Amino acid sequence: MDAPLSGSHGPPPLVPAALRETLIALRRDLHEHPELSFLETRTSDRLHAALAAVEPARLDRVAGTGLIARIRGRDPGAPMVAVRGDIDALPIQEATGLPFASRTAGVMHACGHDVHATWAVGVAHLLARDPAHGDVLVLLQPAEETGRGARAVLDSGALGGVRAIFGGHVDRRFAVGQVVAEPGPLAAAADAFEIELVGRGAHGARPHEGADPIVGAGALIGALQTIVSRRLNPARPAVVTVGSMHAGSAPNVIPERAVLSGTLRALDADTRQALHDELRRIAAATAATYGLLATVKIELGPPPIVNPAGPAEWARRAAVAVLGQDAVVPLGVLNMGGEDFAYYMEGIPGCFLRIGAREPGGEQIPAHSPKFYAAEESICVGAAVLAETARIASQALAEGR
Numbered sequence: 001m002d003a004p005l006s007g008s009h010g011p012p013p014l015v016p017a018a019l020r021e022t023l024i025a026l027r028r029d030l031h032e033h034p035e036l037s038f039l040e041t042r043t044s045d046r047l048h049a050a051l052a053a054v055e056p057a058r059l060d061r062v063a064g065t066g067l068i069a070r071i072r073g074r075d076p077g078a079p080m081v082a083v084r085g086d087i088d089a090l091p092i093q094e095a096t097g098l099p100f101a102s103r104t105a106g107v108m109h110a111c112g113h114d115v116h117a118t119w120a121v122g123v124a125h126l127l128a129r130d131p132a133h134g135d136v137l138v139l140l141q142p143a144e145e146t147g148r149g150a151r152a153v154l155d156s157g158a159l160g161g162v163r164a165i166f167g168g169h170v171d172r173r174f175a176v177g178q179v180v181a182e183p184g185p186l187a188a189a190a191d192a193f194e195i196e197l198v199g200r201g202a203h204g205a206r207p208h209e210g211a212d213p214i215v216g217a218g219a220l221i222g223a224l225q226t227i228v229s230r231r232l233n234p235a236r237p238a239v240v241t242v243g244s245m246h247a248g249s250a251p252n253v254i255p256e257r258a259v260l261s262g263t264l265r266a267l268d269a270d271t272r273q274a275l276h277d278e279l280r281r282i283a284a285a286t287a288a289t290y291g292l293l294a295t296v297k298i299e300l301g302p303p304p305i306v307n308p309a310g311p312a313e314w315a316r317r318a319a320v321a322v323l324g325q326d327a328v329v330p331l332g333v334l335n336m337g338g339e340d341f342a343y344y345m346e347g348i349p350g351c352f353l354r355i356g357a358r359e360p361g362g363e364q365i366p367a368h369s370p371k372f373y374a375a376e377e378s379i380c381v382g383a384a385v386l387a388e389t390a391r392i393a394s395q396a397l398a399e400g401r
């Protein structure tokens with residue numbers, strides 16, 4: 001379904017032919033050997049070797065299974081920028097039928113991080129040949145899927161002195177060669193919640209002797225859906241999803257407790273706070289109505305990604321330079337997915353891109369589907385666009401723009 005390793009027709013290559021073959025082979029190898037968050041040891045060793053080949057100024061391990069390569073710029077005193085690729089896989093049984101499908105049962109690169117890691121290696125190679133103005137850190141980040149990898153990298157201090165950071169995600173809603181590089185919201189805040197309702201167990205035939213958490217949970221699930229529909233401004237996107245509900249053990253027993261869990265998504269801080277406040281308020285009030293006690297836990301995930309105008313413009317110019325004017329397309333629909341790249345952007349300006357990964361005639365397979373894969377040709381597109389973004393950003397920062 002993907003193009004052969006070397007073609008003899010079509011537009012000029014985005015990366016040199018030998019590098020293209022290296023990157024395609026690397027991606028296939030990573031895809032075949034996926035590893036879960038913070039367990040990416042083979043992946044890390046493979047990427048270490050791929051980065052060492054460009055003889056970076058420094059090549060260090062970071063955050064356990066992560067790597068950071070410092071690629072020399074033309075002016076060692078110039079501002080430094082970073083490009084990040086994530087490397088972890090998901091606990092999903094692959095069903096793509098690809099010749100390089102996962103050989104590990106129940107683990108798969110279903111979110112394209114095999115390609116993101118390959119982009120970053122491609123960026124290191126491209127910048128070693130044609131350097132940016134200042135040094136560029138190429139960061140291979142573990143554990144994006146658990147939302148912990150970016151924070152571990154930040155905690156290590158390895159990004160000290162970085163003035164701008166860039167990264168991207170493959171997206172089969174867009175064809176290979178299309179790039180989203182625009183200011184504004186690109187990913188949502190993604191917080192997890194758990195609500196425990198505690199009642200009083202009783203015989204199923206004598207409910208008046210207990211306090212039934214199942215009936216309370218049923219009412220609560222419905223009431224939580226009024227947060228978005230009745231309490232929030234409809235112009236501010238948000239999602240409340242109850243993803244699990246556990247209670248009871250027998251048909252004729254009223255249990256002591258019920259536990260719900262779910263996810264909250266928002267694109268701005270006020271809406272995010274309103275989701276938390278309303279969730280707590282409705283859980284407490286509904287529990288009281290049914291004679292139950294509610295305990296609400298909210299685990300903060302990444303904040304939203306909102307690309308600032310300046311770095312988004314650098315990325316847009318890079319995409320146009322590499323692919324032409326028509327390549328840059330609007331996101332079109334707001335993305336309520338979460339992405340831990342957001343943690344970097346709390347302290348460092350930057351831009352997160354969506355990079356088209358659907359081959360001609362291909363289907364729009366959603367990420368995290370057992371059939372998801374990124375088209376092979378998206379490898380060279382992402383590597384070339386991110387390398388050029390680093391060059392443009394580095395130049396602009398050096399000139400104080």
Ligand code: NI
Nearest residue numbers: 111112113169
């Ligand atoms: Ni992903």
